Amino acid sequence: MSAVLQEIVHPAVTAKKASIAPFPASEKVYVQGSRADLRVPFRKISQESTHTTGTAEQNPPVYVYDTSGPYTDPAVEIDLLQGLPALRDAWIQERGDTEQLAGPSSDYGQARQHDPALAHLRFEHIRAPRRAKAGANVSQMHYARKGIITPEMEYIAIRENQRMESLTELYARQHPGQSYGAGIPKIITPEFVRDEVAKGRAIIPANINHPELEPMIIGRNFLVKINCNLGNSALSSSIEEEVEKMLWSIRWGGDTVMDLSTGKNIHETREWIIRNSPVPIGTVPIYQALEKVDGKAEELTWEIFRDTLIEQAEQGVDYFTIHAGIRLPFIPLTAKRLTGIVSRGGSIMAKWCLAHHKESFLYTHFEDICEIMKAYDVSFSLGDGLRPGSIHDANDEAQFAELKTLGELTQIAWKHDVQTMIEGPGHVPMHMIKENMDLQLEHCHEAPFYTLGPLTTDIAPGYDHITSAIGAAMIGWYGTAMLCYVTPKEHLGLPNKQDVRDGIVTYKIAAHAADLAKGHPGAQSRDNALSKARFEFRWQDQFNLSLDPEKALEFHDETLPKESAKVAHFCSMCGPHFCSMKITQDVRDYAASKGLSDQEALNEGMEEMSEEFVKQGAEVYRKV
């Protein structure tokens, strides 16, 4: 095996320790669907029992949505050189509407395949790509509109329900949400999934050439999802680093991963990532197309771009960011901006439009692009190339002009049954965020919104995961279906593993806060379980139920390392004397001792209180 392959295996080895180690007290469980090969994974977190005077109360396990794929399942032998098992293979073949090609049909794909110089970099077990039979449309939206419930849809219904039926009364307790008109049902059925996809309100990014994928859905009436970015640049990073970043991203909860590579060997890097990824992979094809013309935007052509789309579609990319909304007349609208055009793809296309003085080939060939998308079931992520890059430029004419165009393009895509989501800002102060959501719903006909942040201030480089988590949580609440994470390195550099972890956990917080605010059924159960553990001083359960158990444990141990402290009925914040939780037990006993309902207790208290007033009234209001 070559040195580089050795290197590429390397992440798997370290992964065994870091990226792949099961979480504490956690076990991978599968819920069986209607067919033998439909098994939906969950992470089952076991809890200790509660010991109060004499009695021991069992605390039920908590089941959480699991994006980590087979990696955290000790029963599965991981081999990055082989890639993941193709769990959707049978589903795709049974549909009988695809054919296996002899090999890549893109010029570039063929060239890379036959370049001996790349042998040492190439993934060893590349499948011949599949494509829709002539005239066929293999998109999940196409099936949905024909009334077909695919295994992918059933899989998603089971996954989104998160075993809610297993919740106890206490865990199921939840505040009614404010969903701003979203239509979230109590139970997600396969038929509901189909209907949402048919209406275009949700997408299932699932390229037929990515059978390793564990199906997931992006839509306003489902759990809010998060995307993580990775990718090498001309300046740094390598294949094995990117594969490791992908493993790391899904471990911490990334629902999708975008490969934004702009450096060397993009094609090979992508192959390694997709073959080993259980989550949808998105790309921005214009980045690679630009590499093919040595970075000279004006030399881009439809033919080069088209070949790139096919190249990537046949590798299994699940969604493409396409900046087709940048129209020539919108470009001058950005001239007076403080920060101009900050979207990379947007600025590339703007440059092209100016150089050629015409509408971009993305716009003029949009229907040609749709033809490619539906032949592989690649979803659109219509890019917001004119998103604001500063608070100053938020919600301006250029931004909303493009948004309208994205709505028009959405309807063209839907005419082809091509799944579509819409990308959103950017930098927006809190009070201007909702307008973004409202206009997106209006102009884009409820196609899923996929936003970057938004960052609510520009003044904290180094902390932009936080400036943006504030905006992300809010826009998620208002209806955004997927949040693109921002790491602490935003504006400053490429994220390392720690930055990726910080960015993901921060965005899991934003997404979950949004689910709670929307009143997503069952969303509060994990909060209830963790808070009960906290109240009962089940420290270990508190750590295990948290988004980042390792960090919680590590922080706790900095002040109270002793094992005993983890069972102690106090913590380092208050010490033994001051424990408020402990004192609260007295309150319970007090109420219990009188066998009072809350209301009775209130009345009873009121009497005592009024007696007090008689006795001490003079005290309370005495003049001085």
Added chain:
Amino acid sequence: MSAVLQEIVHPAVTAKKASIAPFPASEKVYVQGSRADLRVPFRKISQESTHTTGTAEQNPPVYVYDTSGPYTDPAVEIDLLQGLPALRDAWIQERGDTEQLAGPSSDYGQARQHDPALAHLRFEHIRAPRRAKAGANVSQMHYARKGIITPEMEYIAIRENQRMESLTELYARQHPGQSYGAGIPKIITPEFVRDEVAKGRAIIPANINHPELEPMIIGRNFLVKINCNLGNSALSSSIEEEVEKMLWSIRWGGDTVMDLSTGKNIHETREWIIRNSPVPIGTVPIYQALEKVDGKAEELTWEIFRDTLIEQAEQGVDYFTIHAGIRLPFIPLTAKRLTGIVSRGGSIMAKWCLAHHKESFLYTHFEDICEIMKAYDVSFSLGDGLRPGSIHDANDEAQFAELKTLGELTQIAWKHDVQTMIEGPGHVPMHMIKENMDLQLEHCHEAPFYTLGPLTTDIAPGYDHITSAIGAAMIGWYGTAMLCYVTPKEHLGLPNKQDVRDGIVTYKIAAHAADLAKGHPGAQSRDNALSKARFEFRWQDQFNLSLDPEKALEFHDETLPKESAKVAHFCSMCGPHFCSMKITQDVRDYAASKGLSDQEALNEGMEEMSEEFVKQGAEVYRKV
């Protein structure tokens, strides 16, 4: 000098390096008020010029609100053993309504002063305390209501305006805000400050025994402030650590500091902190009172508590958290909660109420407390002892019953011209946050709201600075005047210096995001300046203008350490080819070359576009 004093000096020494070092490109400047001894500090951040083809544009300096006191002024000789100069001394004496006592009038204060065993711990230059002359009221609210504009009020007016008059057109540009009924004027005048304090809508925490204080204001119509907590506990920390934490807190932007010590030598620790603090110091006196009865809540008495109030008031504590809103009838309402009573002070008083079966002495002696407050100008921070400790318990009957009582107590305090703010939650999902603000405004008659977070989910211990920054930014936008910071160690342990820094910067972000959303005049200027620097690749200016310049620089250098990179017109995210900012310049040149206004450019573009439609229309909508 004793070993301990040596230790205590030690922070000053390290401080010289860390806590006290001026920020890069920053200089402390003072704006002269109407009297020689009224000089308001700002941090002046200088910028490089912008070099574009041939021309060099000067970029004006940015003036920012500075909480760090004399410490970041290299011209000032820092000596923690001496304490800070008493800049308000003359102002207080001129009012002629106070007298200097022979010594502490509290039993405890006297005992500590005469205990030889404490000599090695004691601050060496303790002033004899001041107190209002018999019958006098020395609160800023009392002066305000008599129509007197104090030097403190003038100082605050200058400080809050942040030298707005110096803003250029570009920096002054700002989105109109949504202030939910706040009444923020374009210019803050001393008279406006007086009027807000007179109405009770803002407070100036400024104990006459804390003359070292640089006056600041807490109110909905002023900049949103943040509080940082420090304090030793029975389990850890020491005097010098606490002093160093205070220096560290104000360096990063803490507007006030609460000393929540519950361990040894609370009295001496507090003296060291106050004598060296330019920001208001708050405490929760019941913590120390409890220490005096060995942690047995039921043994607390009004006499012990009263003596503690006087002890602390004479040291110069600027505001007291008093949990007088916990009434006997409310306690049973918490019995059915998931996490009961989580406020330490709240649980102490609840325990007392249950043990004695009567209303607490805080409630029955509330007017006696007012008498003490107005004799030293200590402000009330009415504690929310029944705040929810989990999402499950948010906005419940117990919480809002207490809030109503806090409103009644506010009116009693105002009857005595005692300044008052109200503490708020806690754990609240996003969609239930606004109700907290609305009810607080209604029940508490627009007294300033001072909230902890709120945390918007319970599932991320280790990241609760983030779960709470989301809620803090939102409630700050809705009208909260001061945000109590939460560190990553919340629920897990006592924060170290890094946690304090993370917590403060996170809360500066939340407070600033709120100022932007409210449309606070001038709030956007720092965002505009930083974004302009970013767009122009003035990397150093971008770092210098950020909330944490050191972190921004450090992150940047991780990927592009070379000095050259700091002037390079690209960054590690995109590399030389892909720079969107660079491409944007072409757009400008394009628009400029035609000397177009935005609208003309639009029209002109529209023409081109329509030509395109004619030429390529068939392309755009061609059937396949």
